[in-house]
Amino acid sequence: MKVIATTRKAQGTGASRRLRRADKLPGIVYGGNQPAAPIELEHNPIFFALRKEKFHASILTMELDGVEQLVVLRAFQMHPYKPQVMHIDFQRIMPDQEVTMRVPLHFSGEEISPAVKVSKCIISHTVSYVEVACLPRDLPEFIEVDLSKMEDGMTLHSTELVVPAGVRVVTDSVVASVITPVEEVVTAPAADAAAPAADAAAAAPAADAAK
Numbered sequence: 001m002k003v004i005a006t007t008r009k010a011q012g013t014g015a016s017r018r019l020r021r022a023d024k025l026p027g028i029v030y031g032g033n034q035p036a037a038p039i040e041l042e043h044n045p046i047f048f049a050l051r052k053e054k055f056h057a058s059i060l061t062m063e064l065d066g067v068e069q070l071v072v073l074r075a076f077q078m079h080p081y082k083p084q085v086m087h088i089d090f091q092r093i094m095p096d097q098e099v100t101m102r103v104p105l106h107f108s109g110e111e112i113s114p115a116v117k118v119s120k121c122i123i124s125h126t127v128s129y130v131e132v133a134c135l136p137r138d139l140p141e142f143i144e145v146d147l148s149k150m151e152d153g154m155t156l157h158s159t160e161l162v163v164p165a166g167v168r169v170v171t172d173s174v175v176a177s178v179i180t181p182v183e184e185v186v187t188a189p190a191a192d193a194a195a196p197a198a199d200a201a202a203a204a205p206a207a208d209a210a211k
Contacts (some may be wrong), residue, residue, distance in 0.1 A: 001055060003046070003062045003071070003090070005029070008038040016087075025085055029062065029071060032092030039064060039090075047085050050076065057103050057129075059136045062090060070094075070136060072101060099136055100170060102129045107176070109148030115178045119152040122179045130158045131171045138166035147176060154178050 008019075008026060016026045025043040030036035049055040055073065062071045071090040079086055093099050107125055115121040130143065143161055150156065156176040158169050 001049065001058055001060050003041065003049075003060050005039040005041045005062055005064045007065055008040040011038055020084070020086070025088060027088040027090065029064065029069075029090040029092060032069070032094060034092060037064070041088070043085060046088060047083070050085065053104050054141055057101060057139075057141060059093065059099075059139055060090070072099065093136055095136055097135075098133050099139065100131060100133045101139060103132050103140055104129045104142045105145050105175065106142045107145045107147055109146050110150070113148050113150040115150045115152050115154065119178075120181065121152050122181060123147055123150055124177050124179050126174045126176060127158075130161065130169055130173065130175070132163065132167050133170050134167040138164065140164050140167060145175060150176065150178055152178055152180060 005027070008015075010018075019026050019040055020043070023043045025041045025046055027039045027041060028036055029039055058072075060071050060073065062069050070093050072093055073088070074091045075089040077086040077088075078084070105125075105128055110116060110123050113123065115123055132140075132143075140163070143163055145156070145161060147156070155174055155178070158171060158173045158175050161169060161175065163169060
């Protein structure tokens with residue numbers, strides 16, 4: 001995926017407001033043994049790119065003032081209520097240096113797992129991504145999580161995931177867990193509980209007649 005940017009010469013709050021009014025997006029690119037550079041981009045292409053999962057977990061090509069470099073998306077800020085990106089950060093990467101990235105998880109096989117089919121349990125997806133480290137060329141677009149072997153009481157950790165060659169998971173976290181539904185037990189009211197009240201009501205007329 002390619003990002004087109006130009007060097008942002010005017011800086012400051014006022015300059016950023018003027019950029020946004022012109023449908024431009026202020027940002028910054030840093031890292032790669034180079035000084036941080038303020039940049040500006042067309043707003044709408046970035047706004048729609050941010051809706052794509054791949055944009056968040058891919059090595060991007062940034063053409064800055066006509067010169068291409070490899071970058072990854074590191075952060076962005078949205079307007080509190082408008083459909084507008086306020087600021088965006090990219091980090092330069094080197095082809096021969098390891099990069100740490102969040103990679104989305106794609107779950108499958110849940111409906112045919114023994115936990116669901118036999119035990120009638122629910123499989124909870126605890127996280128939607130994991131952090132991995134690898135060379136840029138080895139970065140996967142997503143990691144497939146096979147839940148077809150999950151059974152009642154099982155928990156799947158990120159370190160148990162099957163990842164492509166050259167990729168390693170750097171965080172140990174629970175990815176999915178099997179939850180056993182709790183059956184609600186309805187207790188019938190005890191028949192004896194109403195007996196004292198009934199006896200008292202029956203005894204009242206007899207007591208009046210004896211007076």
